[in-house]
Amino acid sequence: MLKKFLSMATLAAVFLVAAHGLAANYLGNSKSMKFHRYDCSTIKHHNAAHFVEFNTRDEALAAGYVACKRCNP
Ligand SMILES: [Zn+2]
Numbered sequence: 001m002l003k004k005f006l007s008m009a010t011l012a013a014v015f016l017v018a019a020h021g022l023a024a025n026y027l028g029n030s031k032s033m034k035f036h037r038y039d040c041s042t043i044k045h046h047n048a049a050h051f052v053e054f055n056t057r058d059e060a061l062a063a064g065y066v067a068c069k070r071c072n073p
Helices: 004-022 045-050 057-062
Strands: 026-031 034-037 051-054
Touching: 004 034, 026 057, 051 057
Parallel strands: none
Antiparallel strands: 026 034, 026 051
């Protein structure tokens, strides 16, 4: 029982590290409610507090963000 718990915990830890290590593909600006490609020229990374990370466009759309017209994500 304990052994099973430990292997589950290890799996969860590995998954969390892997998920965290992946760079997000899209960034949503919570002020403008637009989302961008990660390298969009309108993104000012010193304002990172306003940005939410999304791995897919569907995630961003589901969260109510609209696509940026400049980078057309
Ligand atoms: Zn953009």
